[in-house]
Amino acid sequence: MNKxxxxxxxxKYPMSILLAIIAIxxxxxxxxxxxxxxxxxxxxxxxxxxxxxxxxxxxxxxxREKLTASIVDVPVEFVDPFxxxxx
Numbered sequence: 001m002n003k004x005x006x007x008x009x010x011x012k013y014p015m016s017i018l019l020a021i022i023a024i025x026x027x028x029x030x031x032x033x034x035x036x037x038x039x040x041x042x043x044x045x046x047x048x049x050x051x052x053x054x055x056x057x058x059x060x061x062x063x064r065e066k067l068t069a070s071i072v073d074v075p076v077e078f079v080d081p082f083x084x085x086x087x
Contacts, residue, residue, distance in 0.1 A: 039086075045071040046083035 010017065049068040053061045068083070069076045 042072050042082075043086050046086045049079065049083055050087070 045068050049064055052064040056064070065079050066076055069079045072079070072082060074082050
């Protein structure tokens with residue numbers, strides 16, 4: 001490709017190019033927000049797990065551990081190490 005072709009293309013479609021750049025940036029921001037939201041949801045689930053674990057009896061703690069395992073999508077035996085890493 002020569003320079004004249006590139007410059008003519010840029011002169012012909014400046015708004016389309018600008019909108020494409022904005023759209024790419026918005027998709028990038030959306031992906032970042034999605035990851036941050038998922039991380040925040042896991043932290044909240046782990047905080048609730050520890051709150052119920054310390055204040056309830058063994059049956060309540062076990063049921064909360066199963067609930068937290070389903071929320072964070074890990075096996076029940078890995079809930080405690082996962083939550084320690086998250087918090």
